[in-house]
Amino acid sequence: MSRIELQGLSRRFGSVTAVNDVWLDVADGEFVVLLGPSGCGKSTLLRMIAGLLPPTGGRLRLAGADITDVPPQQRDLAMVFQSYALYPHLSVARNIGFPLRARRWSRADIRAKVAEVAATLDLVELLDRKPRELSGGQRQRVALGRALVRDPGAFLMDEPLSNLDAKLRASTRAEISALHRRLGATMVYVTHDQVEAMTMATRIALLDGGKLEQVGTPAEVYDEPASVFVARFLGSPAMNLLDVNVRAEGGALTARATDVELGLGIDGEMPEREVVLGVRPEHLRPAGLAEPGIRAAVTAVENLGSEEVALCEAAARSICVRGPRPLGLRPGDRVNLTTRPEHLHLFDPGSGRRLAWRPAPVAAGV
Ligand SMILES: Nc1ncnc2c1ncn2[C@@H]1O[C@H](COP(=O)(O)OP(=O)(O)O)[C@@H](O)[C@H]1O
Numbered sequence: 001m002s003r004i005e006l007q008g009l010s011r012r013f014g015s016v017t018a019v020n021d022v023w024l025d026v027a028d029g030e031f032v033v034l035l036g037p038s039g040c041g042k043s044t045l046l047r048m049i050a051g052l053l054p055p056t057g058g059r060l061r062l063a064g065a066d067i068t069d070v071p072p073q074q075r076d077l078a079m080v081f082q083s084y085a086l087y088p089h090l091s092v093a094r095n096i097g098f099p100l101r102a103r104r105w106s107r108a109d110i111r112a113k114v115a116e117v118a119a120t121l122d123l124v125e126l127l128d129r130k131p132r133e134l135s136g137g138q139r140q141r142v143a144l145g146r147a148l149v150r151d152p153g154a155f156l157m158d159e160p161l162s163n164l165d166a167k168l169r170a171s172t173r174a175e176i177s178a179l180h181r182r183l184g185a186t187m188v189y190v191t192h193d194q195v196e197a198m199t200m201a202t203r204i205a206l207l208d209g210g211k212l213e214q215v216g217t218p219a220e221v222y223d224e225p226a227s228v229f230v231a232r233f234l235g236s237p238a239m240n241l242l243d244v245n246v247r248a249e250g251g252a253l254t255a256r257a258t259d260v261e262l263g264l265g266i267d268g269e270m271p272e273r274e275v276v277l278g279v280r281p282e283h284l285r286p287a288g289l290a291e292p293g294i295r296a297a298v299t300a301v302e303n304l305g306s307e308e309v310a311l312c313e314a315a316a317r318s319i320c321v322r323g324p325r326p327l328g329l330r331p332g333d334r335v336n337l338t339t340r341p342e343h344l345h346l347f348d349p350g351s352g353r354r355l356a357w358r359p360a361p362v363a364a365g366v
C-alpha cells in the first residue's frame with residue numbers, strides 16, 4: 001500500500017509562495033503526473049513529497065502514516081531526477097546496486113537483485129560499462145534501475161526524460177508506462193510536457209502559480225478543462241478562445257461577436273452576458289457561407305504530414321483549424337467555420353472557470 005496524501009501542502013520561499021495549499025490523494029498504484037509551466041511549483045511539490053524540502057504548511061501521509069517530519073531516507077520512496085546523477089567511476093552494476101550496499105545487503109543478494117533489475121530494464125549487456133560508455137537513454141535506465149532496486153513503495157520522477165532527444169523520449173516514455181503496469185507501483189511524475197502527461201498518466205494534476213487548477217484523467221482534463229488556463233495549456237495548437245455575448249434568440253442560446261454567430265444547442269431564456277467561448281482546432285470545419293459560424297480569412301496553411309493546420313483571422317483574432325490533409329483551404333480564402341454545440345466550451349470571463357451549461361455530448365465524430 002503506497003497511497004500518498006497531500007493535505008494542504010504549502011511552501012514559501014521568503015515572499016514567494018511556490019506551492020499553495022495543494023490537496024491531492026494519490027491512490028496505491030496510480031501514475032499521477034504533475035503538469036504545468038516552468039516555475040509553477042512542480043519540483044517544489046515533489047521535493048516535499050521526497051522529504052528533501054520541509055513544507056511551510058500542511059501535512060503529508062504515506063500509506064496512511066503521517067510522514068511530514070520523517071527524514072527522506074526513512075520514507076519508502078525512490079526519486080529519479082532529470083540529471084541522472086550516476087557515479088562516473090562505478091560500473092552500471094555497482095551504480096544500480098549502490099542503494100543496497102548502503103543498506104548492507106550481502107554481495108550475493110546484491111548481485112541477484114541487480115541481475116533481476118537489469119533484466120527488467122534490458123541492461124544485462126551493459127552491467128560492466130561505465131556511465132560515460134552509455135547513451136543518454138541507457139543512463140536514464142540505469143538511474144531508473146537504481147530506484148527500482150530498492151523496491152520502493154512509490155517512485156517520484158522529476159522531468160526524467162528532458163535530457164533525451166525526441167525519438168528516445170518517445171521510447172523511454174513507453175518503457176516507463178510498461179514498467180508502471182508491470183510493477184503496479186505508485187508513481188508521481190513531474191513534467192511540463194503535455195504529451196508525456198497525456199500518454200503516461202492515469203491522472204493529471206495541473207498546477208498554475210503553485211495552485212492546483214484541475215485533477216482528472218487525461219480525457220477529463222482535455223475534454224472538460226476546468227479553466228481557461230487548462231484549456232490553453234493542453235492541446236496543440238491550443239484551444240481557440242473568443243470573447244462573445246450569449247443571449248437567448250427565439251428561446252435558443254446563441255453566442256455572438258463580430259463575425260461570430262454560434263448556437264449553443266441550449267434552449268432557454270437568460271439575460272445577455274459575456275462569456276469566453278472555447279473550441280478546439282480539430283472541432284472546427286469549413287461550412288457554407290449561409291450557415292451560422294465564424295467568418296474568417298485564411299492567412300496560412302501548415303502541412304503536418306497526416307494533418308493540416310490552417311491559421312485564420314476573424315475580426316483581428318487568430319483562429320486555428322486542424323484536420324486531415326488536405327483541409328481544402330488556401331491562404332486568402334474566406335471561410336465560414338462551424339462546429340457542433342457539444343464541442344463548445346464556456347468560461348466565465350472574470351474567474352476563467354468553466355461554466356457548466358453545456359449540452360450533453362453526442363457520440364460520433366465532428
Ligand atoms: N530554493 C528556492 N529558493 C527560492 N525560490 C525558489 C526555490 N526553489 C524554487 N523557488 C521558486 O519557487 C517557484 C517554483 O519553482 P519550482 O518548483 O522549481 O517550479 P517548476 O519545477 O514547476 O519549474 C519558482 O518561482 C521558483 O523560483
Ligand SMILES: [Mg+2]
Pocket residue numbers: 042043044
Ligand atoms: Mg522543476
